[in-house]
Amino acid sequence: MFFVSLIPIRPELPLGAPSERSDAARNRERLLQAARELVAEHGVDAITMDMLACRADVGKGTVFRRFGSRAGLMMTLLSDAEADFQRQFIFGPPPLGPGAPPLERLIAFGEARIKYVEEYGELARAAAEHSPQNRHDAPPVVLWHRHLEMLLREAGLDRDPWLLALSLGATLDPERMLHSLRIHGVAPERLAESWRELVTRLLKDC
Amino acid sequence: MFFVSLIPIRPELPLGAPSERSDAARNRERLLQAARELVAEHGVDAITMDMLACRADVGKGTVFRRFGSRAGLMMTLLSDAEADFQRQFIFGPPPLGPGAPPLERLIAFGEARIKYVEEYGELARAAAEHSPQNRHDAPPVVLWHRHLEMLLREAGLDRDPWLLALSLGATLDPERMLHSLRIHGVAPERLAESWRELVTRLLKDC
DNA sequence: ATATAAACCGGACCGTAGTCCGTTTAGAAC
DNA sequence: GTTCTAAACGGACTACGGTCCGGTTTATAT
Known part of the structure; x- marks a missing residue:
């Protein structure tokens, strides 16, 4: 089956995409996993961006570059x-x-x-x-x-x-x-x- | 004419009110006037609480005690x-x-x-x-x-x-x-x- | 006039979202 | 392997809402 991303919330490849660097990809995965864990543990409203950066072992700037x-x-x-x-x-x-x-x-x-x-x-x-x-x-x-x-x-x-x-x-x-x-x-x-x-x-x- | 405050947004006299101190009253008036001026000048979304405190010549704590x-x-x-x-x-x-x-x-x-x-x-x-x-x-x-x-x-x-x-x-x-x-x-x-x-x-x- | 207590005051302090910029690194070209 | 550059990184920094607490002022009782 072929899944179409209809209207992506966050278009990951803006159409002229010079494909993501490997460290960026690794950090994105780390961030997403950390975020899901934190949500599961503390609930959405309790998590902060610093918390997330810390848990993912990543700088704060990286978090904001990724998600805005x-x-x-x-x-x-x-x-x-x-x-x-x-x-x-x-x-x-x-x-x-x-x-x-x-x-x-x-x-x-x-x-x-x-x-x-x-x-x-x-x-x-x-x-x-x-x-x-x-x-x-x-x-x-x-x-x-x-x-x-x-x-x-x-x-x-x-x-x-x-x-x-x-x-x-x-x-x-x-x-x-x-x-x-x-x-x-x-x-x-x-x-x-x-x-x-x-x-x-x-x-x-x- | 007798104006009834139907459902006050902010009940000013909580019913057992030991009537407001004079300095408090003076600061409240100063704050309200400053707030209205700032809204008129810069628009609601641009004003900050520090700005208001400064304009009213009052400490920040006073602003928050007054309005919460x-x-x-x-x-x-x-x-x-x-x-x-x-x-x-x-x-x-x-x-x-x-x-x-x-x-x-x-x-x-x-x-x-x-x-x-x-x-x-x-x-x-x-x-x-x-x-x-x-x-x-x-x-x-x-x-x-x-x-x-x-x-x-x-x-x-x-x-x-x-x-x-x-x-x-x-x-x-x-x-x-x-x-x-x-x-x-x-x-x-x-x-x-x-x-x-x-x-x-x-x-x-x- | 003085003492006392409660209310009030101010501004240092905190937590959090978001920005900035000097440094590092991936990856391409040679 | 070396060099080069653009992308990514990280963490110090800012802005702002909100809290705290030691000092001050007001009102009242004496």
Whole structure:
């Protein structure tokens, strides 16, 4: 099977790539492994960039050259899960993938997103922190947005589906859902049920 | 006229208050004036707490004792506008205040919120930064949320209006709307139109 | 006027994200 | 193997939010 990296969070080979130097590659692996270990041990919110540099036996500058920022590191850690999620709603089986009616795909999209947040929510939140740009215009976010917009159009909602998709995206925002789940103790099923109610009502009579 | 501070952002007299010392009062005034000047001169995002302390001729510790945090400072700067907004949708004339049917009140609420963000968006965003707690559970946020929930109930939406209100609140989130307005250049009227479309569809046949 | 306690003050200090730049090293060319 | 250069490295440095604590000021009681 041939895996396409649909919209990579962090394009690793910017198209004219003079292939990575061996020490760089080695350090990247060390950093990623160290990062995963630290996340497993202390949780996303507790790890600092110095910690990571130390654990990977690497200078701080190296960490930042590799990932650009803390958010960039988190995006990199998320990229596999993210690519998988993208594959599912673009190429996967219905109702999440193509083939089902738009309403059902919308419902499935929300449900999948909720599961994603249950599993990777802390990472996703950290990947968007301290930067409205990352939060709203990161490539994966734009892709979800376009997907929602397309489904709305398919369902016959022609009045500014772009902005409406933004509203729906806001409902599925990781930080928001995580807050409901963790702080207010809302059950994931209840979130899903509310999402279903929301999109069902929206698409009625179109 | 007697102004009630409905849900103060920052309760200034915690009910058993041994009344503020005169030097404290003087410093508070100096700080607020300096803060407003700095915001006017450099914009919300550019001002730092050191800058403020320096401009107000006050120690840094004093700034933080007064406001608790950068977000706290911003809340204080917002509190007048916020109290006014609250008064309008609770006591003001219809359709924003009581007296109009729920759908019209919802529409008016969104429109008022958009105007608010146009005017105070940067402050509002800064007041919520770096703290999901502030962003989602600050007293004013809880109040808007309850208001939305009440209107949804009045309109006959009985399936988990609490969560549905959360979704609507997400649509009106200052950071999100500000991003649409400033970065994507969406016209306020278009935001308002989209909001109207959203709530109208949601409340149809209830 | 004086004593006393509580509230307040200031600025040194800390942790963390992010930058800078002199030094090292991989790898290509010869 | 030697030389050369661009890329990568590392860690000192900066900026900023936030904390701490010894000294000072205010208000009150006597």
